[in-house]
Amino acid sequence: MSPLTGQTSLTPWLQKMIHIYDIFIADGDETNAKKVRQLLEKTAKREFVIAFCGHFSAGKSSLINALLGEPLLPSSPIPTSANLVKVKSGKEYVRVFYRHEPPVEYDPPYNEELIRAQCKDGDAIELIEVSRQTSRIPSGIVMMDTPGIDSTDDAHRLATESALHLADVVFYMMDYNHVQSELNFQFTKDLTNHGKTLYLIVNQIDKHREQELPFHTFRQSVEEAFRDWGVKAERVFFTSLKEPDHPYNEWNELVHYLHALFRDKDGRLQHGVETALKRLVDEHVCWLKERDEEQEQALWMRLSELGGAEAEGKAAQESLARLQAELEELDAALHQLEENFRRELDGILEHAYIMPFETRELAKALLQSMQPDFKIGFFFAKAKTEQEREKRLQAFYENVKEKAVAQIEWHVRQLLLRFSKEHAIDDLTLLRDCQQWTVTWEAEMLASLVKKGAGVTGEAVLNYTNDVAYELKKRYRDAALQLFATLLEKWKEQAEEKRRQLKEQLAVEAEKHELLCELSCRSEEREQRRQKLMNLLASDRCGEDIDEKRLAELTELPVMRKQQHETVALASKQTEEIQPPSISEQALDRRIGSSRKKVQQAVHHLKEAAKTIETIGIMNRFVPSLIEKAKRLQHRTFTVALFGAFSAGKSSFANALMGERLLPSSPNPTTATINKIAPPTEANPHGTALVQVKNSKQLFSDIQASLRHFQQEAETWEEAWAMCQKIAGLEKVEPHQKPHYAFLRAVLSGYERMKERLGHTFRIGLDEFYKYVADEATACFIEWVELYYDCALTRQGITLVDTPGADSINARHTGVAFDYIKNADAVLFVTYYNHAFSKADREFLIQLGRVKDTFALDKMFFVVNAADLARSKEELDAVLAYMKDQLSRFGIRFPRLYALSSRFALEEKMGSPTKGQYGFLTESGIGAFEKDFMRFITEELMEVAIQGAYAEIERMHQTIVEYIHAAQKSGEEKAAKRQALLEEQAKMHDILGKITAGHDWQALIQETDELVYYVKQRVSLRLNDWFKEAFNPASLRDDGRDIRRALNMCLEELLHSVGFDLAQEMRATSLRVEKFLKERLQDQFADACHKMEQIHPGMPLSNVEAVSFVTPEFGNGLEHMDRSRFAKALSLYKNAKSFFERDEKRVMKEEIEKQLQQPIDEYLAAQKQQLLSAYEGQYKAAIDELIAVLTRQVDDYFTGLYTALTDALDIEQLRQCEAELARILEEQG
Structure with missing residues (x-):
């Protein structure tokens, strides 16, 4: 029988959960169905779950251990709890829930170390349930430990989020140093939105320094920050497990509060269940959306292709109706246009008053002149009469024409133009015809309308003027209709094209409307499903009694039981322990001392060799080279660059290296300067x-x-x-x-x-x-x-550069950092013991991983500072193993990794270590680092210079041996040899003259094309992560903020990330190019030496000095890009819910990605050209220098041989010189 038998307040919820479970299963949502079943089991057992969430190093596991009074759970400054752990009181057992296998229950006795091991195995195990017979946890209370949400392993965060439905109360824990982190605000805000009862715990307050900041000010700032974010926490506790007696430690208050929660669990249980179920219903609706996402994505994609991604159903319907109406209007207009035009034309002509009184008088005068008896004068009457008739006709013509133009022509022209404009006649010729439209007629037309026998009576004049008006209007009508017919034909052509376009648009809008209707129906169906489920939750009764058999079937899962001897199978992969170097400290001291002696010996030998050969005239020219090499070797200096995040403790580490409190901690990452400590x-x-x-x-x-x-x-x-x-x-x-x-x-x-x-x-x-x-x-x-x-470090010739943090806001510091990565003799990266890598750390380490293989030596050292915070050797080993794994993810394999305490190291060097301060540590750890570091400086770096020194001495020795052989030849042999040498020297000049950069340069262009191509591929692959970081729920909350401004800020963050990475990639590409060119240069040298060796075996040639290229500068190429190109993408945002839960986020990302393609391509093309331009001249200069050096060596060598073959040399002196150089080389060993 269920523990809830007789408990009426929660019994109905069991039946509701069974119904909801069945609905979820029917829909195929097994993930949320599983959560409902877990919630059902928890409710059936009346378990009140208190979850502890937060930072991976905040102390969640340690707090539960403290409450239990035993170290049951693993605790560490690295992510250790990789899965969920439930701890409760009752019959003792450990139950392990595997991801892909049935659960297994282990009966006591069992090894508690095995429990801690299981907590770290997040791959195979999903949940561990530990039941203990303890009085510290009342019956029915479950403590749940969760993985850290800020772990770099996404599986840890997902494991935490997937279990929060079981939590009735959540305690969110934070590290004192990382309280006001946006991740904290975002996660706790989400918990508040989910209706969870929330408490905040700021742990590790023993790190607080009252002299730096009063505690009450710190407390107030914490409470205000969460309140400003809308986080509704019941209370904030400030605790320290490390220092129980800390004056501000609220551990006891926290324990009392937990006990109060224990007592009030029954009153809170139903609220927790109800809140969780509502959330699961929402998650199920989201799951339905995701289930349909592929189909809906196809619908949205088709809608986007049709240009309707932003359309709403109502708008689409209105657009459909508008287009249909336009088509109907177009069809109707065809029959009405001519009728309307004729009607307006007739109206113009009808109202045209072209025969007013003065015009009629002129008509009358004309008619009088047309009478048979009309006569002017006595003399020359006929001619004068004709002149008068012509005069009166012209006067009448001018007047009628003026009236016709004003009363008819202007109005008809405007009618034609208005028709053209209103109906968008797109023909310039026709428009010009309308603008210039006129009717031409002559005065003869007026004379021709005078009827024979017409008198000059009032009636005759009226009839005549009517005839004239009729004729004129007829002519104007015919001319207007003729042009209108042409306009109408043009309109029909255009109307037909418009009809075709409207039909196409109509088809598109109909499809869009259909797609939107389908999408709307799907959305409504999900909302109806959600409402149905919510109604089920809100109902007072479920309509039937609880099915005990069904309840047992869902809550009592079969488990396998195993005994102690079988638990060996439990053991998970143990954390790889970082082994200390096998070499003993004494041996290291000997090796470092030996290296110093080697340098001193090499300097002495170079000086000895120079002194030996300066007595030989033909060897004098080699003396300056040997002296210069000795000087450089003796005064060799080293640049060591120190990197790390702002709070990693770089300055304290630098102080520890120097043995003095010299560098202050930077007050703020914005004001950090580049500090150099030099000899x-x-x-x-x-x-x-x-x-x-x-x-x-x-x-x-x-x-x-x-x-x-x-x-x-x-x-x-x-x-x-x-x-x-x-x-x-x-x-x-x-x-x-x-x-x-x-x-x-x-x-x-x-x-x-x-x-x-x-x-x-x-x-x-x-x-x-x-x-x-x-x-x-x-x-x-x-x-x-x-x-x-002057200190121990600088006396070794070391200049220490304390760079700004990897998170410096100064844009120039990125370029400065790269220069130091490239040119420094050693690179030290410092991280803090219990800090996760920040985004800035990640980007910097990725850059180190990119360029690591371009260096001849592995010059990078990684330091985990503040190792004194470790509580055990096992914990410290685990941190180092974790760090090693993280570095490998950034492309840094087999790192030189050290854990140390700068604070203790400085005290050691200043002679004031506190007795017993190290805990389990035997020393600060600085010694092991310094031995390896100094070995690298004095042995690995100097070995190259030492080998170069002895190679030069060997060349001198080989040259003298050749001179001795030449000097010993007979006269005839010398003459023949001199001729042969001339030919050999000429051939060598010919070989050197054929060395060019052309072939190498073509190879470099191909290499650069390939390198830049993969830069774009890598940037494109990371774009999705940058988009998620920039456009996150915390930045786009619907809390009344200016959402457009927030979107622009998100866009700026994204563009900065993309632009920054492009510049970093190009910087790394420049080093790959330099490595490529150096290898080509070495190949050219080796090829030339091989060819000259074929001509003159034993030819002593010295390698040229390693070329140092000047790297071009690369800026953030997207910094000044026109942001308006992203307006369409940002306009896709409607609200936070639709953006993050619908497909809008993907659509926006794809649109931004699309808009970024051209700027990225342009940036890479420009930078590739800059790269080639920067190195073309430098490589040609390096080739010229190679030719010049080899030519000089060849000429010097042959000049000496000619001298040996021509002059009488002191062979005994040469032999003594050869013996001395041989001794020097033998001493080198």
Whole structure:
């Protein structure tokens, strides 16, 4: 019988869940059906579940262990709980739920270490349920431990999210140092939206330093931040498991609160069940949407092809009706146009009054002149009479014509033009005909209308003028109808084309309407299903009694039972332990000492060799080369670049290396400068520093970059200054804006003090050094500081460069960082013991992975700082194994990885370590790192230089041996040999003269094409991840914010990521190109040597100095791109729900991706051309230098041989010289 028998408050919910389970199964939604079944089982057993979520290193497992009073769960600063763990009181057992196998239950006794091992196996195991006989957890209470949501393993986050339906109460835990993280706000906001009862725990407050920030201020800022995000937490607890007696530790209050929850579980249980079921119903509806997504995606795609992706059903219906009406109007217009035109034309003619009184009088005068008895004068009467008739006819003609033009022609012309315009007659010739339309008629027409015998009576005049008016109107009508007929034919042509287009549009709109109706029906069906399920949840009764058999079938899953001797199968893959180097410390010391001796010996041998050969006249020219090599070897310096995120502890690590508290921690990532610690020189003695202040152009560029994060763009200093002041007054800024906000405020604060020094370099003392690197208002103006300081590190010739963090906002720092990666002798990357890699860390490490293989030596070292936070050796080993795995994902295989404590290391070197401070550690860990690091510097790096030194001595030795052989020949042999040598030298010149860069350059073009092609492929593959990071639910919440501004900010973040990665890829490509060219150059050298060896066996040639290419600069190519091209993509956003739950997010991403193709192609094409242009001249110069060096070596060698074959040399002196060089080479060993 169910534990709920007789419990009427929850019994109805069991039946509801069975119904919902059956509906989900019928729909095929097994995932959510499984969740309903889990919820059903939990409810049937009256289990009240308290879930602990949060950061992977926040201490969730440790807190549950503390509540249990035993270390049951694994706890570590790396993600350890890879699956869900439920802990409750009752009969002792461990039940393991596998992903693809039936659950297995283990009875006691069992090895608790095995439980901890299972918690880490997230691949095969989904859930572990541990039941203990303990009084610390009341019956019916379940503590649930979840994987960290900020783990780099997405499976961990998904495991947590997939179990939250079981939680009645959620305690969200955070690391003290990472409280105000957007991930925290987003996740807890979602919990609030889901209706979960939420409590917040800020753990590890033992990291708090009261002198830096009062605790009450910290508490207030935390509470305000979550409140501003709309997170409704019941309470915030501040705890420390490490320091129980910490003055602000609320551990006891938390325990009391948990006990209160235990007591009130029955009152809260129903609310938890109801909230979870409502959420599962929503998830089921989403699942239905996803199930139909492929079909609906095809419908949306077809709709998009038809241009209706943004259409709504009503709008589509209105468009359909409008097109149908237009088609009908077009068909009706064909029959009405001519009728309407004739009617308007007749109206014009009918109302045309062209025979007013004065015109009729002129008509009368004309008729009088037409009378038979009309006569003018006595003399020459006939001629005068004809003149008068003509005069009167012309007067009448001019008057009638004027009236006809004004009363008829103008109006008819306007009618024709209006018809053309209203019906869009698209013919310039016809339009010109309408504009110039007129009717031409002559005066003779007026005379011809005078009837014979017509008198001059009033009636006769009226009849005549009527006849004239009729004739004129007839002519105008005929001419107008003639042009109208042409216009009508043109209109018919156009109407036919429009009819065709309308029919096509009508077909498209009909299809769009049909598609929208189908999509709407599908959406309505899902909403009806959701409403049906919600109604089921809201109903007071389910209509039938609970089916106990069915309930048991769903809640009592069969499990396999195993005994202790079988539990060995439980053991999961153990964490790989990082083994210490096998070489002993004494051996390392010997090797490092030996390396130093090797260098000293090589310098001594070079000087000895130079002294030996300077006595030989023909060898004098080789002496400067040997002396220069000795000098470079003796005074060899090394640049070591230090990288890491802002809070990784780089400066403290640098202090530990130097053994002194020299570098302060940067106050803010925005103001971090490039700090160099270099060996003192005569010009710059110990304790002095050079300071380089940014010039006005650099400062203005930095300000502009920060202003863009506030959607501001300044063209002048005045505009920028006003914007900075406005931004400085803001009360609230977005998380990603905070570093830029701090930078702009610092500029405002320090500008007056620093403006006169912009662009200057000056020297300061050690007492001022701290101000220039630590004071925000000063440091934000500084480009770099180089401190000359005498310490153990710099005495080795090492210059340490403490770079800005990988998360520096200064755009130039990316290029600076790349230069140091390329040119530094060693690269050190520092990360903090219990910090996850940030996005900036990830991008930097990806860049290291890209370029790692382009270097001849592995010069990268990785340091996990603050190892003193580890609680056991096992935990420390696990952290290192995890770090090693993460680095391999970024393309960094077999890293040199070290764990150490900078704080303890510095105390060791300063002679003040606290007794017993290390815990399980035997030392700070700096020793192992320094031994390997110094071995790399003094042995691996110097070995190349040492080998080059002895190769030069070997060449000298081989040359003298050849000279001895030549000097010993007879006179005839010498003459023949001299002739042979001339020919050999000429052949060698010919070989060297044929060396060109042409073939190599064509190969490079092909290589570059391929490299750039794969750059685009890699960028395209990462675009989806960048889109998800930029357009995330936290950034696009429907909480009243300016959503257009939010969308633009999301777009800016995405474009920055794409542009940044393109530039980084091109920087890495430049190193691959340089490696390619260096290999080609070496091939050219080897080929030339081989060919010359064939001509003159034993020819002693020295390798040329390694060429150093100048790498071109690559900027963010999308920074100044016109954002208007993305307007259509951003307009696809309607609201957060439809964007994230419907297909809108994919459609927007695809549109943005489509719009990015051209700018990316243009950027890559331009950068490829820049790449080729930058290296073409450099490679040709390197080829010319190779030819010049080899030519000089050939000529020097043959000049010496000619001398040996011509002059009488002291062979004994040559032999002594050869013996001395042989001794030197033998001593080298």
